[in-house]
Amino acid sequence: MIQITSPAMEPAVSLSDARTAARANGSELDSELSIMVATLTAEAEHNTGRVIIKRTYRITLDEFPAYIEMPAWPVAEVIEVNYVGADGSPATLPSGTYRLDYSKNPIRLVLVPGATWPETSGIDAVKVDVICGHGADESATPPAFKGYVLAKIREAYTPGAVESPFVSGLLNSLRVY
Template structure:
């Protein structure tokens, strides 16, 4: 199984105003740098937690249908498509009535609907492609408070005066969001 980011997040996990305040900067002269800093720290959060913070699209590819398809980067908001190469070599799109999203479990899974089975696929690599939309929402208004606090504290550390020690305990803010 391979999971690849197809559409990166458009919005920021914290507002630019909040990030400026955390950095103790005024004006917009460093907005580009602060935006890049927030995006980098958000990537760090996603790597450490296994989650998507801001809405983004992933593609999962598999050689065949397993019993259940493990989906990346919860929370999974929706399944955009399930496509496969049938035994005749023709790409098919699975009807959404044929599968269910288990969004309660973390990680999330895609399973056949009750009394349904996955279709047979051609014996080839990447015969199955699933596209999913992941993340808490489009911007900072939907970012969980613990994740926001972590990002803003890391921004503050980045822009702190030289010699200011970093907090080794800050990462603990992310513990409750980790997907195992």
């Protein structure tokens, strides 16, 4: 699996909110705060198994398995499923032949009842493009993510601050198990 498009808008928390959390009065910390927001967002995504801002992934397989595990949670859309058929010609699997199974973790792409996976030919014969993420911009960021990022920034810019167990617990409700 590879990420084929980056988020259209990066951060999960605005620079203005980061400035407030750092108690910065001007833009002198903007570069540092931008890096912190990106780093803390990546940390929060890793710790929860979620993707905040939408991005596109490509899953590449040699053949169709019983099901295809999605790369991240939440899955916004399966763009398309392409494959190289047994005769060597490229094809696209009709969207009505598969669905997302949200009852498992990770989310899986499965066949609808009565459908079968086509025969494939060659290495990397199956390519699934999928969009994962909560939304297109900061407005889609769950409050617990924002709270986590902003609290970590506040701790970093508060002299003598000790990491609060409350802060690390903010992500517990968002973890994908």
